[in-house]
Amino acid sequence: MKEHPPNNEHIDSEMVKMEVNLDDISGEWLGYVMDKLFNAGANDVFYTPIFMKKNRPGVLLQLLCSKQSLDSMKKILLDETTTLGIRYYPITVHRMERRFEKVETIWGTVTVKLGINKGEVFQRSPEYEDCKQIAEANGIPLKQVYQEVWKNMNKSNS
Amino acid sequence: MKEHPPNNEHIDSEMVKMEVNLDDISGEWLGYVMDKLFNAGANDVFYTPIFMKKNRPGVLLQLLCSKQSLDSMKKILLDETTTLGIRYYPITVHRMERRFEKVETIWGTVTVKLGINKGEVFQRSPEYEDCKQIAEANGIPLKQVYQEVWKNMNKSNS
Amino acid sequence: MKEHPPNNEHIDSEMVKMEVNLDDISGEWLGYVMDKLFNAGANDVFYTPIFMKKNRPGVLLQLLCSKQSLDSMKKILLDETTTLGIRYYPITVHRMERRFEKVETIWGTVTVKLGINKGEVFQRSPEYEDCKQIAEANGIPLKQVYQEVWKNMNKSNS
Amino acid sequence: MKEHPPNNEHIDSEMVKMEVNLDDISGEWLGYVMDKLFNAGANDVFYTPIFMKKNRPGVLLQLLCSKQSLDSMKKILLDETTTLGIRYYPITVHRMERRFEKVETIWGTVTVKLGINKGEVFQRSPEYEDCKQIAEANGIPLKQVYQEVWKNMNKSNS
Amino acid sequence: MKEHPPNNEHIDSEMVKMEVNLDDISGEWLGYVMDKLFNAGANDVFYTPIFMKKNRPGVLLQLLCSKQSLDSMKKILLDETTTLGIRYYPITVHRMERRFEKVETIWGTVTVKLGINKGEVFQRSPEYEDCKQIAEANGIPLKQVYQEVWKNMNKSNS
Amino acid sequence: MKEHPPNNEHIDSEMVKMEVNLDDISGEWLGYVMDKLFNAGANDVFYTPIFMKKNRPGVLLQLLCSKQSLDSMKKILLDETTTLGIRYYPITVHRMERRFEKVETIWGTVTVKLGINKGEVFQRSPEYEDCKQIAEANGIPLKQVYQEVWKNMNKSNS
Numbered sequence A, B, C, D, E, F: 001m002k003e004h005p006p007n008n009e010h011i012d013s014e015m016v017k018m019e020v021n022l023d024d025i026s027g028e029w030l031g032y033v034m035d036k037l038f039n040a041g042a043n044d045v046f047y048t049p050i051f052m053k054k055n056r057p058g059v060l061l062q063l064l065c066s067k068q069s070l071d072s073m074k075k076i077l078l079d080e081t082t083t084l085g086i087r088y089y090p091i092t093v094h095r096m097e098r099r100f101e102k103v104e105t106i107w108g109t110v111t112v113k114l115g116i117n118k119g120e121v122f123q124r125s126p127e128y129e130d131c132k133q134i135a136e137a138n139g140i141p142l143k144q145v146y147q148e149v150w151k152n153m154n155k156s157n158s
Ligand code: NI
Pocket: A003, A004, A005, A010, A011, A012, A095
């Protein structure tokens, strides 16, 4: 996820959640617009299945962005979906401090994202894209890469 | 639900489940085709949200019908959806004996569907359409109609 | 969808989203209350499946309405569902200008809804109810009606 | 659901809804954290399936709590899930007056929760835990216990 | 999950999948019946949200069991749900060899389930109930217990 | 979707549906395995949200493939997911005749897939990848590309 300011803990109080209900668009178009919104700076975009009137299985598009991005997000939603109405409301986001460390494996280096709260590491996540690249380059299961990273990051941790 | 043979207990071993995955159709069209399939004799039709390739929120259409109806259901699915491939497999349906009784309320009569297993009533359901009509005609909550029916059907039952 | 003020672009800042979690109600009643809420002036009503405590598959009812409608919506929710608590929060809705044009087909006239942004048409949607009526009256697939409308509205457009 | 203040009607305007998107956690852990959050005083906790980027089926955790509980909820979410960012926004909750009455059945007493609006009972719900205990102790279907309670609570009601 | 025969690899060709569509039952009852079915020997039970006719959000109950259990499962479904019709079809289950090993942690022993394919361990999962008990007894996050087990099981593994 | 035999109408009676229930895997891994399965020849792969025991939001992976691919699919599922048991059952697939035609637009050529039933074209779908490429290359909405294709394919059609 794109992090506009730096990686230390802070509270973003200038964020908005946008929502659009869609019952007259295909899944193909929705797969496309998600990427467009991320590329334009959305902090998150996700879909929920919803039950709409007249027996219609619809989709609720939800989007998290800063208030400054509101207009550019609206533009994409109008261009790429079929909606004529866009809802939004302010939302606060508490972001934890995050740091990155390198962990060595037999196939190369993997970045691990650390979540920090009051100086304590409470979360360690191998970066997906690094692990994926190793799995594909070496023809091994993704699961095996993660397990190797867990072992090694824990080693250095004990 | 349409019951082709009579209402006594029996096992339908000549049924099929049909399935279609859809990622290029709108909810509006799907709301429409459900009614068409029921009217043409489908025993049940329902939708499940599915996660398809390329980040597409899709819909799985499932349909229960007799083997004799397979071709007429296929025709509707081709006419009204965007699919080019239809899956199906045989499925057995055990249907319980059902009877109908009349229950009086202060607003009129309601049909109650009884489920019977080896001579025992194990299930009593007020018919939705009857209750709905009473609620609308009398401007009262649907909940209130059901509660009145429950009270009266239990009275006659104790 | 019901549009209280006129069809030109505007921002509704006096809207609310209402939410109710339901784990002790049947789908039959939920199908019923949706219509009641729309008829009473809700701008939108939709259901999301939710996973609740004690392994319960529940339903989240969401409803969009103006602040003035808050009390009448509460009344229906209390009458027709089983909830004892109703949540809500303010939400802003940006509605685009919409116009309607008539498109001729070989089966009759269809209304098309146009979405307008800064004078530009960015969205054209054949009205579902018109298309449905034509499909049923002529015994043809709904898909075929839409395709004919698309062709003709594009013709006049090029 | 835990009710902090008394059981008469009131509007809680000091509530918050918290939200976390999760794509890197297993269902096992999510089943666990729900109980932890309820035990720590959450008014409600529920999950919605969401479609996230890169074809990931994720989970949206939603949580309702008082503003005073915000920090203790954050602590649990950081400890027990994998998130590094927590969203929240104020939400108002209108809670109806609730009373409890005892209903006798042939297997013992069951508590029934009444919903009251302007002095009128609009909702009667047998308490699940009471009914469950009777069903298990007597080896009878849960459905049968509810039906008996409905009959008896309606009797005393007519 | 209950494993009727031993833990070595085998193919169960005498299994059935049962299915019930439910639109007239509450989530409370569905939370209850899941446990009943597991206790009676179901190999798996799970719910899917489905969109049913008349705008009803319903639930699809799916159940995996051996053919010998078909009748006892039917009995529970009739007793505890509202269905009058139960569908089923044969299904084959390929079960991998599984073994269990003990892993020591600073808080006590945890069982780890190994998945074996042609003599190779391809899967290692700490048992949830063991980890949960340690987390609760020691007042630590569940996540921390898993991480300690991963570290130690990997140690002995390298 | 990969079509093993040619594009004329036929019934594949040698297909299988595979299913895996997953409650101990993250969305990240599931996003990855979908691509692996498609690349290895799966005809379709999709996810459904399911409610599993102990309040776990899980995922049902479903996969359609030919009987000959059963073993290679099993291998990937064991390597890349956490399952120890894989279910499957035979399923028939009726595939309609499909042809491809070229449609000219002002930005270049787009392939359109035609569905044919008894010599009649009942379905016309612009190929997503072609439209996406044009939208990205020309910096225009995807919606606009589809609309242009619809207009032009209908022109040649009238
Ligand atoms: Ni920030």
